[in-house]
Amino acid sequence: MSGMDPAVRKETGYIALWVILLSVMMEAVFLIIRKWDLSVLLGNLGSAAAATLNFFLLAWTVSKALDKEQPKQAAQRVRATASLRLIGLGAVCALLIGVAHTNVYATLIPLLFPRIALAFRPMKDRNRAPAAAEEEGSDLID
């Protein structure tokens, strides 16, 4: 883990933060509509953890693949792991719903939280861009 790209840690942290925030919001919605029970909480926890782990594995694979010299090797590595990650995610969801009898919707909705987090990503970059430009400008004046 010490040789991990800093971008992987940063992006996974950003996604994990959003997944936690959106999970809390989803639990609140279930409470408001009076559908909350332990199966909702268990499904949300399991699925949110799986979604974050999936994103981390994706980021790690991509950063490791970029270290490879041959683009063809890098592409093959990413293609193989993409299928494995999807199968793993499906297996986790099937186990949660089929064996642990968690709420189906509370289990499936958190899988889309990383995508929602990415939709809000340009907002963060937009806020950062003027600050970076200002910093660059002051460097030029110096």
Place this chain on the structure above:
Amino acid sequence: MDISMAVGLMLGLLGLGAGIAMIAGIGPGIGEGNAVAKACEAIGRQPESKSDVTSTLIMGCAIAETTGLYALIVAILLIFVAPGSFVGLLKDTVNALK
């Protein structure tokens, strides 16, 4: 055709539908692979841009992966949720016709 055969046929078709939905899971892997291959070439040409390319590529791959997740969600809904509602609907229809 009796009701049990109709239910069996319906469950089989739902399973088939889930399998067909999962075909969409193949596409993101191919797309991500192509994106990573091109990023490798770009880093080979400009090694100093590696951190920027990595960050952007991770985001791009995550967005591409969403298509596969949609397929997975549809497949799980077809396997776990649809049988209950469709079988109930079928039984209600048969009872109404009798």
